[in-house]
Amino acid sequence: MVFNIKDSQKRSIKNDFPREVEKIENIWIPMSDGSKLSACIWLPVDAEKNPVPAILEYLPYRKNDFTAIRDSVRHPYFAGHGYASIRVDLRGSGDSDGILLDEYLKQEQDDALDVLTWIAEQPWCTGSIGMIGKSWGGFNGLQVAARKHSALKTIITLCSTDDRYADDVHYRGGNVLASDMLWWASTMFAYNARPQDPEVVGARWKENWRDRLENTPPFVEEWLRHQRRDEYWKHGSVCENYSDIQIPVFAVGGWQDGYTDAIFRLLENLPKESKGLIGPWAHEYPEVATPEPAIGFLQEALRWYDQWLKGIDTGILEEPKLTSWIQNSELPAVIYEERPGKWVADPSWPSPQVKGQAWWLSDGRLLNQTLQTAGEQVLVPSVQEHGFYSGVFCPFGQPGDLPADQRFENGKAVTFTSEPLMETVDLLGHPVFHAELSVDEEDALIAVRLMDKAPTGESTLISWGMLNLTHRDSHEHPEKLEPGKKYQIQVKLDALGQQIPKGHRLEVAVSPTYWPSAWPSPKPVNLTLYTGEETRIELPVRTPHPEDKNCGRFAPPETAPVMERQVIRKENRTREVIHDTIGGEWKLVDFSDEGERRLPMNGIQYGSKNKNTWTIKENDPLSAHVKCDWELTMSRDHWQIKLETFSEMWSDDKKFYLVNTMIAYEGENQVFSKTWETEIDRDCV
Template identity: 75%
Template sequence: MVFNVKDSKERKIKTEFPREIAKMDHVWIPMSDGAKLAATIWLPKDAEEHPVPAILEYIPYRKNDFTALRDSIRHPYFAGHGYASIRVDIRGSGDSDGILLDEYLKQEQDDALEILDWIAKQPWSTGHVGMIGKSWGGFNSLQVAARQHPALKTIITLCSTDDRYADDVHYKGGNLLASDMLWWASTMFVYNARPQDPEVVGESWRDNWLDRLENTPPFVEEWTRHQLRDAYWKHGSICEDYAKIQIPVFAVSGWQDGYTNAVFRLLENLPNESKGLIGPWAHEYPEVAIPEPAIGFLQECLRWWDQWLKGKDTGIMDEPKLISWIQDSELPAVSYDERPGKWVADWSWPSRNINEKNLYLAEKKLTNEVMAGEETVIPSVQEHGFYAGVFCPFGQPGDLAADQRLENGKSVVFTSEPLQETMELLGHPIFHGELSSDQENALLAVRLCDKAPTGESTLISWGMLNLNHHYSHERAEPLKPGEKYKVTVQLDALGQQIPKGHRLEVAVSPTYWPQAWPSPKPVTLKLYSGKDTNISLPVRIPQAKDAEYGHFENPETAKVMDKEIIREENRTRHVSHDLVNGIWKLEDFSDEGERKLHANGLQYGSINKNTFTIKENDPLSAKVTCEWELNVGRDDWQTKLKSYSEMTSDETAFYLVNTISAFENEEKIFTKTWRKEIPREFV
């Protein structure tokens, strides 16, 4: 995970603002149980004479080093426009007290309510608060909104989800997300092990560090124990009761983000004042995101804050429910600097501008007509999926899917005739299929691709389903070999133009490594043609008024804080194939660089390597390893962490290994290994 500040072509750096800014470092917010949470606050210098609304960002990624660069361009900007902008480290992270035991615990929400109480009582506060956050901060802003604190008037949630089971890094379609489950757990495993800053907390830092090292668990163990959508995942999933959120929500994402789907559900289910924005972006704030076009997102935030926290009519509520970017067709590339396209506007969601178009699967073709009576055999190819790209791109080189001709020979592909007219898609493609399996345990992966007249195949959407969850993600049952089942797979949402003359491809397979952990045995599916085997496409009818919207200002930010680059970033993704032994391997290496901050002297960096391995015809050979090396320190004080995480399985269980070692000034002071065997439940 890289917390950098990427430059948009048109980004303007602001150094003067309507209100002069004061920064308050190392503010302690007391909790009722005696714990203290660490905060940094930017606010107008005259806020005690002229109180202001507050904006809270509440995340576990260390405000004094790892997110300091990105915080420096955003929070002062809000403060300069008349807000107290507050950045708090969650309990157990950064300089805050305690241990972070898992994601999105009730303790995290309870602490947030106490933070809101504290903000509302400050002499510089009007008592009106908004929350903003990307990813973890987007998740918890939704969760805290559902707790209905009277001071919280609105939130801006970016790259987040309302459904922790179905739409996060743990499971997708009921399949264990091999690409991200262990990687994200290994990330938090080492992140949580970082020490507090002795210049902030004093001599207790070392004892507290050893306490965190000893007692912070590898989250992957708990996540793997809960393979069904049970109470563990329902906690923090605001989709369980959308009515608990009674304040306006601005939901933002991008087509390269892993969390775009949630925007559509939120708009459909939250208060009418809520709005959505989807650009071409990866998992990042839209003022610095790639691919271009980046937008003046902080200006849009101010319009939202002014509307709901200051009571000004900014005109934002006179605009469409959803503004989204329809991407032009592009040939496949693993990275894009820019995605040409256009902004479109929909005044409701579901939108009246969208019609469903069904294409039926038969004889390796996508057709407008139902063709019954054919059986298509779909065998397992365990190495199918190596060119899928990452689940949630952060905008790093190599994140995206390669030319799908590299994958299509490892699946069964149904191809349309060339389109007679250009088509625009907005929303979720939905695959319906009647099929049978020769094994009790099976999954289905579906890819939707844009095939150019010259043959290149661009992945535009995908989805998958654990077929043992065909009734519900809350219960799994064995399939009856040979029995026919009718299943539905919702593919990821898209905003995509398909030009005249291009073809659509639908590829189906019972494997998708390393996105899905493979079924215990090789699977052969049969797909039966007919009215129940089709893909439904969300075809959007262009509107004359589309051109009136999406005229965003160029990006503005505050000045990024001064830093020294000690080591540059470097990213490689390498697929190898051992022809003699039939072993396929993906090695994803990310040196996230090393920096030194001038303001506080902190120096930090990280290196991450993830390896995904599988052997042809052997699903039980699947293996994921994640390695981290991470340092935080100053000239006279250096700490380093090294971690190794591993996940394997046999037919009945998953096997987890997590090891962490800590070093102070190059001397190893701690090492510990956790080992866990967890039964498989039709996963």
């Protein structure tokens, strides 16, 4: 995960703001229990004489080093336009007190309420506050909004979710998300072990560091203990009671991001003033995101905050409920610098412009008319290596993130192909796959891919979804399958905004495996599809709206100047699929050297390397194995820290096995080493 701003990014650098800005590097915010959180504040210099509203970003990613570069382009921009912009490190992260025991705990929300109270009481603040955040900061923005603090008037949430079980890095469709669960847990395992800065907190940094090393658990253990959608996942999932959020929400995402589905649910359920924006982007802020077109998102954010924090009519109330980018068809590529397309406007969601169009599956064909005959049986066997070319769950815009040509995959699944389309269609929303099926084991899953097949044969993945079939009726109360029994199921695929040109074909591929996205079922599964009225895919076909021609007139991107930094080591990323044809072993090795940088503002130098390996053998689902290794370094003058972590996950037919090792160095000396080993029963996965 790289937090960096490329100098080549197409944007206008602004430093002639309406208000002169001062930066308070380190300030302590007291919590109700006596602990302190570390904050950085950008303020108009005359704010105490002329108080301003505030914007809060609340993260565990270390304001003084890891996010300092990205913070520098955003927070001064807000301050220069008449806001106090505040960046706070969560309890247990950066220079803040304590340790971080898990994601999105009640303590995190309680601390946020204390932060909001503190901000509202400052002489430079009018008492009106907004929040902004991407990913973790987008999640907790929604969660804090649901706590109804009187000073919090609005939030902007980017790349976030309202449902921690169904739509995050742990489980998808009731399956263990093997591509990400251990990887993200290993990421936080390493991140959480970084110490406070001695120049900020003094000598007590070492005692706190030892506490973090010894007592911060590997998060994956708790995540894997909750394989159903129980109270653990309901906590922090605002979908449990949308009515708790009573303030306007601006929900933003991109088609390459892993969290875009949530935007549609939020627009359907949150206060009517809420709006949505979806571009072609990866997991990043739209003013610096790839692929192009990037937009003047900071200007849009100011319009939003001016409306709700300053009471200025900026016209946003008259704008569409959802503004989204319909992407043109492109041949498959593992990275795109640009995705041509068009902006469209939907005044409400669900949109009257979007209607379901059914396509039925039969004999390798995808038909857009009701079948004349039914009852054909299509056998779909398990191919354990199906899925290696699926790309990553949540792209950050790095080379190699996106799915390769799906012709690599289609021979390992059963694929249904349409005739060439007679006219161009636009798709916006969720495709939904319906099927009548049976399986020959009591545990099974189904993975469904939707593709745009070019006349020249290339196959581009445009949406996908999967379902643990024991979760067919409930993620909270799964039930084993009865072999041979027919079931009717549906799989909601990821939302898309995609044009399919005349002459292209649609493809739907079905499989009971999808490694490394889904942890395999304990035994190889033969899945049988029964063609007929029930076995079909419904596509969200959109017709134009009169407002389409007036929407998406965004200004070019603007940011504040990027802070000075020195590149010590450049970034590098490799992603390789390795096939041992003799041993029948398949391996995906994803290596990311995230580079090393030095920040002259405080002298901190930091860098990281991450290697992830997913392995499986043909015909052997119990051979699935994941290994995630991290190396993090931090230094300043005579202070050097290095962290090494090694995380592994595998299973048999009854249990999951986890091993996490942490090794810490101060200078040349190893000062800490510990291994956590855990066995956890499989529960209908």
